[in-house]
Amino acid sequence: MEDCYAMAATLVNRTCYQKRTPVLNARKTSMTKALALYYHPSPPRLLRRKWKPDSSRIGINFRDFTYKELHEVTNGFSKIAVKRMEKVANQSEKTFMTELKIIGRTHHKNLVKLLGFCIDDNHFLLVYELMKNGALSDFLVKEGMLPTWSHKSEMALGVARGLLYLHEECDTPIIHCDIKPQNVLVDSKYNAKISDFGLSKLLKKDQTRTDTCARGTVGYLAPEWLKNAPITPKVDIFSFGVMLLEITCGRRHIELSRIEEEDEDEGGDDLLLINWAAGCMSSGRIDILARGDPEVLDEITRFERFIKVGLWCIHPDPILIPSMKIVTQMLEGTITVGVPLLMNQ
Structure with a gap:
């Protein structure tokens, strides 16, 4: 209610x-x-x-x-x-x-x-409504007041529940089409709320996909945008997967400054966050992604679950991407998260 x-x-x-x-x-x-x-x-x-x-x-x-x-x-x-x-x-x-x-x-x-x-x-x-902590994109990297793991995990769950509502619980299904940290606002109690529906698409009651021109933001675009293929709510889930990894790992999806800092002993290519996360997971070095955060290390199982869910969401084949309902259940821990297929490819 x-x-x-x-x-x-x-x-x-x-x-x-x-x-x-x-x-x-x-x-x-x-x-x-x-x-x-x-x-x-x-x-x-x-x-x-x-x-x-x-x-x-x-x-x-x-x-x-x-x-x-x-x-x-x-x-x-x-x-x-x-x-x-x-x-x-x-x-x-x-x-x-x-x-x-x-x-x-x-x-x-x-x-x-x-x-x-x-x-x-x-x-x-x-x-x-005024959201005092501003955009999630700024809040995640703001010096001196970085959110705790507890806050980050709850914000990720909040966005997941908002997307679940748009895709499956709204009277008319809605594809947001531009999910990214800049379009998520955070209030004074660290509640995350999806905003900016200017690029969104309404689906008919029984419609599962739609044709539309490419829209969204580079770095968060699902592959089907680039193929001019009909889109489904899976494009939002792909974008959410990238953002979930950003929230969980505390860094942007691409960081050019890391070109000179790459170290193959620390998971390999870390220019792109998705490559870095997949590499660390494949090599069993989840501790690298935790960055020594004691709160994360105390909840390393939950942290690993969030990383796995993020990797499931960004699979290049939309058929293998789970629905937002399953994504939310995996994040909440009510269903088991298997090894992402992306790590085996």
């Missing part, structure tokens, strides 16, 4: 039907060119109240805002996260509307929560 922000649920023949409040609601005024939406995860009530510069209203009442009003009520956007898109081309507007349409269908604690939007002249704004 809490994971999906559901207000009620019914159980019919072992199937759970969740009742929730979609955010596909808005109002438009004739006074301005602005269109804005705010919602609260309780049964919707549209209210018109005299506007006051009170940021506590954000996320509670529906209200029409201009860009100026929105800037003032949030004290210069200081209490929310705002994604800006300048209207410089039709593609910007298309990306904006895609993200609004996708995020409006979702309700899960591991997806960033949309608080509202504003369209005013050339200002295209998506207003999200």
Whole structure:
């Protein structure tokens, strides 16, 4: 119930039907060119109240805002996260509307929560909850405040559960198409939430694959993107596998500085993280990946399980990549993780 922000649920023949409040609601005024939406995860009530510069209203009442009003009520956007898109081309507007349409269908604690939007002249704004620890990409390498193994493992599980919801639990299956640390935000309690749905694809209820042009980020792209083949949710799982190895090992998927530091006695080619991880696992040197972290060494079995799951996710043959449900179960330790086939090739 809490994971999906559901207000009620019914159980019919072992199937759970969740009742929730979609955010596909808005109002438009004739006074301005602005269109804005705010919602609260309780049964919707549209209210018109005299506007006051009170940021506590954000996320509670529906209200029409201009860009100026929105800037003032949030004290210069200081209490929310705002994604800006300048209207410089039709593609910007298309990306904006895609993200609004996708995020409006979702309700899960591991997806960033949309608080509202504003369209005013050339200002295209998506207003999200403020995530104080910022993007996972910065948080993982921030000097002086690196996350603990406990935090990293829970963040990885959070992203996995968010993807499971998108792929298998959402009313309409969604392929994110750009899973990477930059698109995962971390709140003050180290909860990881998937964001940025501008490149996402909606599937029909019984649809398992779709044709689309290549999209995503180099380093996280599944092989089928490069083959112009129909894509499935497995492209997200491949990207998640790369990111899972980054979270677990505490380094980026590629580090050019390691070219001069390569040492064959430490697992071989470590320029690419996936090669380094696979090499260390094949040689039985999981301790190298742990980097002497005492917390990791105390949970070396769990750490090894996360590495194995990451390697399963990045198999070049999508047929052999496990579903997000199985990936989540493997991470949680409810099913056994076998030796990744990637290590034998």
